[in-house]
Amino acid sequence: MAEDIRLMKGNEAIAEAAIRAGCRAYFGYPITPQNELTAYMARHMLDRKRTFIQAESEVSAINMVYGAAAAGARSMTSSSSPGVSLKQEGISYICGADLPAVIVNVARSGPGLGGISPGQADYFQSTRGGGHGDYYHFVLAPKSVQEAADLTYEAFDLSDEWRIPAMILADGLIGQMMEGVVLPAERELSKLPKRPYAVGDQAKQGRPINHVSSINLVPLELEASVRARFERYAKIKETLVRYEETQVEDADLVLVAYGTSARVSLGALQEARKAGLKVGLFRPITLWPFPEKRLAELAGKGKRFLAVEMSMGQMVEDVRLAVNGKAPVEFYGRCGGVIPTEDEVLAAARKILGK
Amino acid sequence: MAEDIRLMKGNEAIAEAAIRAGCRAYFGYPITPQNELTAYMARHMLDRKRTFIQAESEVSAINMVYGAAAAGARSMTSSSSPGVSLKQEGISYICGADLPAVIVNVARSGPGLGGISPGQADYFQSTRGGGHGDYYHFVLAPKSVQEAADLTYEAFDLSDEWRIPAMILADGLIGQMMEGVVLPAERELSKLPKRPYAVGDQAKQGRPINHVSSINLVPLELEASVRARFERYAKIKETLVRYEETQVEDADLVLVAYGTSARVSLGALQEARKAGLKVGLFRPITLWPFPEKRLAELAGKGKRFLAVEMSMGQMVEDVRLAVNGKAPVEFYGRCGGVIPTEDEVLAAARKILGK
């Protein structure tokens, strides 16, 4: 019997991993399909006498995160697509104020109220700043309950280290499904990285006063602060890109997919290989920073690409930008909460390969 | 003496054009640098006994637009960057419910509170759905007060015809500057296009009941409605792309810029030509649909491209996607409210041309 494996929903695993990562303050508002996350936090954050608030709205929740993060606490909010749209102004503020925070989007299908079935149509919003202004933040896309826990745990560290929020972009399937998960070790709150820029205990720390803000009405100064942030982005792009490759080396056609689509694509790959088709899978784990260099490299090797998404085609633009005309990039997508099947993806692959 | 030319701020010209286009309901919330627009609407909509509401927030304003549009009225809201972020959920709903509406963003510099000087860093948000889900809407970028009026006027028609909202993306300079403008003719409210899908007067019209909504919990049905919308998008991309070219034919280097950046780039072009450099200017007027075909065509002719933006590089991605590796695409940008100068752009052009 495997030890320490727990059977959990993705939503619960994310919550538990956040607690273990030292999340001291959680603020959420109910929305399907992430409700188990908020409910788990309610119980377990209260049990530990940490801050849990069911905010009056998603707008409030993200701004509570802003305050708690400014006060030095590892803070988190979670929601699903429409709720994440409401958080865009707040996310832009958090980025503008260089605060760490973790934001979870268990995405459903839009636009508008849309449906509550899984979707991947929030890719643009997540990776290109659905909010206003020049900014980016980490976007991590788990493919399994285990990875959902691991990436959430890590998101807090990444975010703290770089003073950039990290978003976990999981679709409703990742949030709702149960799998075995080995949870990471619990972090001691007292040993978490310090935030010298945070407010609070000014006299005790004997430091000059701190001000957390995103405002600067002097254009040249504001530009300088944006450029400084983009220098951090550049470093992150150098060092923190993450992806997973499956049988890519000899592949004629590389499927590019993340999250649930990557799981389906892996199934399609397995079928394809059985049929003797040289299909590989490239799975971006960091959607921002997107693994553009590696894709460009692969494109140089004469492969073709098929982006598979639960959307009308969003990540495929990043694939195209990375490949930059060096290889054909095709797209197969379903939307509205429809999850593509392995057969469909295989058929799309066959069509491209002409076999 | 030229006749019928009025000297107006961009903000005022947009407002007056909207009224003349038959805007029956305006909902806004104050924010710099678009306040003159709301103030103008307050006075002139009230004068005409049309609906003017200073909403309690941008979120309310966009949802009032949703209601008024559903009830059949040409409706409009305006704001600036942070306020437009707050409207993202609402915009996604309007798109999901296939409602016409006009949204004006007189953009400032972000992220966060940022500054109040002009910016173009909301390009991603505007053109790729800052809200959740698969959707697009018209994005029209005026370069002058005259064009601000003209595009606003037209936006109402486009939006009504296609049941897709239209956004006017003007930066703070376009909103704040004064130029001469010849205003379009006033539309008669009774002769505006009918909206058979709108609610109201059901018995009077003797029609079946109407329901305006964006919800569909049956994935296959929701997918079908999204795909139907994307078919409209495809038609729009075929027929409604708009751009302006200046001395592009013989150019070695084509500057690509919209709005204020395009004005600056035109100045740089004029200087460059004086210096014997073959520089052209390609100005997208519709940011969505983006003039990708024409750019691809130009790329095929061995030209190089320099995207000029008041951002850290957003539209340049659309240029790259259009050019698709067929030609080098460079970028010059300023941000934080800094407006690039003609000299800077010229210098960037010279560097690329090696002259």
Add this chain to the structure above:
Amino acid sequence: MTEKTFIAGFGGQGVISLGQLWVYLGMKEGLKVTFFPFYGAEKRGGIARASVIVSTDEIASPLVTKPDSAVVMNMDSLPICEDIVKEGGYLLVNSSLVKVEPKRKDLKVVKVPCNELAEKIGDVKIANMVMMGALAKVTGAIKMDKLEPVLKTFFPESKHKYIPSNLAAVKAGMDAV
């Protein structure tokens, strides 16, 4: 070994817990597992469905669209299950409620009078456990050799009193096929 199972019934028949316990057992036997419920917006009643996979290998798609085995807990669920089971797969039917014959002839149809067997043990609510026994037996995907200790970790202390009847139900299901 990979066993992909699709389970369908109506709300209240224990479809979700059957699926969850199935994968929990699989996990405890060292297998990779996934469980994905269909989640609708209705609160009570309505359809209940789950995709469950247990496998010795890493599991690709958690969505079961061409199941090796399908569990039909009520009448309504028969058409959908019959539609998707793979060529020659198992169709386990709760014959207490499903009175019609499947149309497809290639399937290995296994009829289990779950409700009756459960009622015999004393609680119709454990009809799902009967079905689980049958499913384990016919697919061989899960051994169920350490069922009792595993149930103790699955159920909270307060529900341990139900373990004997659950065990009996599983056994009844195994014996019935």
Add this chain to the structure above:
Amino acid sequence: MTEKTFIAGFGGQGVISLGQLWVYLGMKEGLKVTFFPFYGAEKRGGIARASVIVSTDEIASPLVTKPDSAVVMNMDSLPICEDIVKEGGYLLVNSSLVKVEPKRKDLKVVKVPCNELAEKIGDVKIANMVMMGALAKVTGAIKMDKLEPVLKTFFPESKHKYIPSNLAAVKAGMDAV
């Protein structure tokens, strides 16, 4: 012909209305025009600046970064204006308030005692109109031949009583250079 002018002073000196009226006159003379104010967040006091362009051709950038002429209405504005005027350009200085000499030697410096001239006419508030007269005269960009009728369309009826003093101020400015 293209005349790019940068106007600077402090809030209350009529910098904005000078710029607006300048381009309005240009427009009425059939020119292309743009006016772009610097908009800060302070409500009262502080700096007031505007970029104005009048031209026979379509105007490219509305931002004046290398002006043909600059108007310096107060002391604070001298350095910034001096900094940016193009080689050999005009620097119009309100000599009533600006008592130092510009450093650059290539510029055509035109001193206009705007406040004094305005006070003579009876209202220091029209110092800006004095400057406009001077600007028109030295740049030749705007003829001002139909000033009176144009002012009547610029000002609302209620302010028509100020037109005579405005006309006098413009004339004084023209005569002063």
Add this chain to the structure above:
Amino acid sequence: MAVKGKTEIDRERCKGCLLCVRACPTKVLDVDETANSWGYYPAKVANPDKCIACGNCYLVCPDVAVTVYKL
């Protein structure tokens, strides 16, 4: 007591909440022993004669499954 009534329950529309049973002052209604096609055990008119057409059952029914007539 003079008024006499007749109540009808739409078995298929009824969800078996039994609020009508609870609300009836004269115990006209009771739960049915056979389920409808949704699996609900609906209300039924058990004692038709006692009905006084007070409308309580109709009023409390969340599913408009009741019709009441005055005789």
Add this chain to the structure above:
Amino acid sequence: MAVKGKTEIDRERCKGCLLCVRACPTKVLDVDETANSWGYYPAKVANPDKCIACGNCYLVCPDVAVTVYKL
């Protein structure tokens, strides 16, 4: 009337709103005839002897431009 006070105005901090002048019960303060470097005409202590250190001027001053001493 026993208490005597001394008030100082920080000319550069003062924005000339004259709320202090308005608030002073004994007319100690008045507007200065020369502008400060911001262009504001600040308040000045015109009748120092009349000050009773009541603090009104300090209290109403939006710019903390006033200091009041008790003599």
Add this chain to the structure above:
Amino acid sequence: MELAYGHPKSLKPIQTKYCPGCGHGVIHRVIAEVIDELGLQGSSIITNPVGCSIWADLYFDFDSVQPAHGRTPAAATGIKRVLPDHLVICYQGDGDLAAIGTAEIIHAANRGEKFTTIFVNNAIYGMTGGQMAPTTLVGQHATTAPYGRDPVEAGMGYPIRVLEMLATLGGTKYLARGSVNNAANIRKTKQYIKKAFEAQMRGEGFTMVEILSPCPTNWSMGAGESVEWLEKNMIPFYALGEVKNTLEEAAK
């Protein structure tokens, strides 16, 4: 034999998706009855909120609009301003109205928007599965208040009496609280709604009827039991009756 109580015209004769014993069903019927009585079926518009009543449009036999969560009053404002002679009903749950939509209802009320809000207070988030609502009672359990609503230690706040709060606003003309726990209160609730609709059609200002309503599913109770719980716990806290009535009719 004469029909005494039967299906209202303005409600379609179809099975609803609501749980057995859910209060929404009764409230729908009462609204439809009043519309029938006022003869407004052909000129009524309902905005159905995000919440269990998001499907209200399936049931009501007149025009409807489905706005974003909590923005129901904003959308209703847009509609009513454009169609001032229509009956506009802004149907809202307690999460929709008193949490995410707080600003929208307060300002619509304060502007005196001339639509009628029907506020279904079931002290819980129904649709999303039983989270705490602003109207959840102290001690009441919810998935996000697993140990009961705790205003002090956990800082979860107190149940909000929305009508009493709105009564402080100048734009509110008629505010009443009903309940669907029994036939008598349902009759009264219907009277409140009728008064509100009539006032709306006279163009008087903001009108609202709050209705205490059971959610057996998320209260984890049977239908009958949930009615009892409502009577024992909700009615004592949320006093029934007209909280504010400054209608012209009342003034007379």
Add this chain to the structure above:
Amino acid sequence: MELAYGHPKSLKPIQTKYCPGCGHGVIHRVIAEVIDELGLQGSSIITNPVGCSIWADLYFDFDSVQPAHGRTPAAATGIKRVLPDHLVICYQGDGDLAAIGTAEIIHAANRGEKFTTIFVNNAIYGMTGGQMAPTTLVGQHATTAPYGRDPVEAGMGYPIRVLEMLATLGGTKYLARGSVNNAANIRKTKQYIKKAFEAQMRGEGFTMVEILSPCPTNWSMGAGESVEWLEKNMIPFYALGEVKNTLEEAAK
């Protein structure tokens, strides 16, 4: 010679960006004085809103956070929950608090968040140049109410008495309204603020002081004139005093 009234320690000795006669300056000073008196300079945090007081951080000599427009109470909630032993001040204008931030202030108040809101009511949007605020008086002119606030014909709503509205909420402990129109009222306002801060430090619940404050610029008046306008128009409508006081201290 003894210093009777001088610059408080908690306020930096620099020129502010406020217009001459703006009430924000007085309010800043009073806050700083109370903090000095309570010895809390080193453990105070202010959230300065989007509004003219967005630069408050430049003036106060202690930590500060600048949240999004209207979300000041949400940010203050996050801060205070993380730093419960600090003095947290949520400084807000009437646009910030009573318009876009309506939901945030109501729910923070209702949760009994243990920070103190200082609500600067100048009946106008100062920073953006004179638009109508929720507290703008009937008939008062604003750029978005060019003919004066008109609640009926134009449907612009009525001025909102925020404290009276918040008083209906369980979480509110201390709500008082002061004014900076004259020395006496400034002294009283300071007392209110002190009571509120002390209650906060005792951990009692939500406390708030509303302060009527002139905006000469957007009222288009001189400083003295604006004080008179405030006295003549605002004070009669927004009654000064303690609107609610259920502090333990008060109970004693």
